[in-house]
Amino acid sequence: MTVCVNCGIELDDELKICPLCGKDPGYIGEQENITKNYPSEIIQLQRKENRRYLWELSAILAFSGIAVCTIVDLLMNKNLKWSLFSDVSISAVWIIFTLFLFVNKKPFILVGTTMLTILAALFFFDLVAAGQQWFFSVGLPLTIAAFFSISIIVILYNAAHFKGLNIIASALLILSGFCIITEMILDEWLKDAVDLRWSLISGISILPVALIFFFYHYRLKKGNRLDGFFHI
């Protein structure tokens, strides 16, 4: 007969650890809680540490890249020229990578902050590059449209009980919508007038594919009893 000396309760003889206190039932005094960490928790801890190591490594790589580009540009041109673009690109990629590492469980914060990072980089490029100003007329609306489309897909993905062809079909429809918006923005910028052509053709081509995907997906769920379905 085994009685846990910490809890005073009898245990099955096969139990090596008391399920109530998580300690060795025969040992009195201070001791580590043996059952404190289940394997899955330990794995989670390791993942957390791995993420941290990966982030530190990425920081070293990113800042080395920035330093190398800046020094080479300074040595070759005696001034910062092309390295401005590479430095900003590397910084933006590193920020996005950091976001993916640490806020990957909050999709909307991730999408929002990634969009802001890209917009900031594009604004900087437009500011530094000589020639036509394109950020406010093309870069900003296109980026917002792209991220808006991605957000809708994320929402649909989270809301769907059955994730399958329905998500792909919805993504295709959203893509055709994005094509139309892209053509409108480009037309407005280049010709000052909207004349939809290629986006409509691509949209019409995508539509039957999406419908077929929807059909296959929801055909499997067919057979709802109508009286139950519409019962009040």
Added chain:
Amino acid sequence: MAITAQRFPYFSVSLRSGIFWHFLEFNDQLPRIHVEEEIPCTAFAVNRKNEPLYRVILKGKRISVEFIHILTDGAGALEYLKTLLYTYLTLSGRQISSPGEIILPESPVSEEEYEDGYNKFFQKLPPPAKLVKAWHLPYKRNSRPKLRVVHAEANASQILEISRKLKVSVTEYFVSVYFFSLQKIFASGKEKSKSEKRKVLRIEVPVNMRKIFPSRTMRNFSLFVLPEIDVRLGTYTFEEILNSVHHQLQISADVKQISRFLSSNVSSEKLLIVRLMPLIIKKMVIASVYRGLASKRWTGIVTNLGLITLPAEMKDMVDSLEIIPPPPNPNVKVNCGMVSYNDKLRICFSNITESHELERLIFKHLTDAGIHVKILNND
């Protein structure tokens, strides 16, 4: 299993979504047979078409059935399990000449077994008194795996003898021990905030409505009573708790009192505005009402399936029976289920916290009272 499933056609359903309500649709697919895993009561994929709402689980010499509560309650699930065992044993060549009250696979299915007890016995009554929020265990919740189950066995005769001596039922005695242990944890807490002090200790004790109303339904037909101890009034001795719990349970389980709970539960679904509300909105409203109100109304749940008897020819083949209560919600944190069979009272705690102090206090109290309690190895 196919033979047993045919005898219980009302369990052969899957959950479907309509525009206004979920509904159960007949589904002739047999439930899945699973190998028992470490964590019991894992979620059912109820949204998958033709997904049965119960399953049979096997491990070594142990057979378990898991039911979604919308299908039936503990009493209904137990009837199914008994028939399943009977069918299994007879198919294995065992002669069971007097099966007693077991539902035989070849017996005809009665219309009464299908009935919706809640609607049948519904009558419009004044709602029960409003309840203040209950105090909850202060322990931190586990990270994954969230659920940990403690299995224990107590001597049923000893606990029955003590209960009789105290002139209470086993449920009343055990609920009192539960309250007494909760009170110890409550009292040992650090400086409590004002809102914490306002709360009371309250336990949900499910009641088998078939014992109160004349019904033979196999569908879900259980409600609950809510005995409470108001710790704002001071600390109670065990005898005071026992006396209070005994009277509270006697009064609350009265047919008139329980009818009020039934009325308040059913009347909301009869409201036209609720019926016309699209399902998606209903789901959101019900989820928030449950999270915000219902689940905060009690500190714990103690469900007792009572004394189970099996025919003599089955008794030597069935060593023990056990009920694992459903995983508790994040507020309640610990659920308890118990069942007596073969002079053994099996007590099971489903716990999602890092602490097993409540279980320890309860088992310690029982042990100190002279009841033989043993924590079991579930492997």
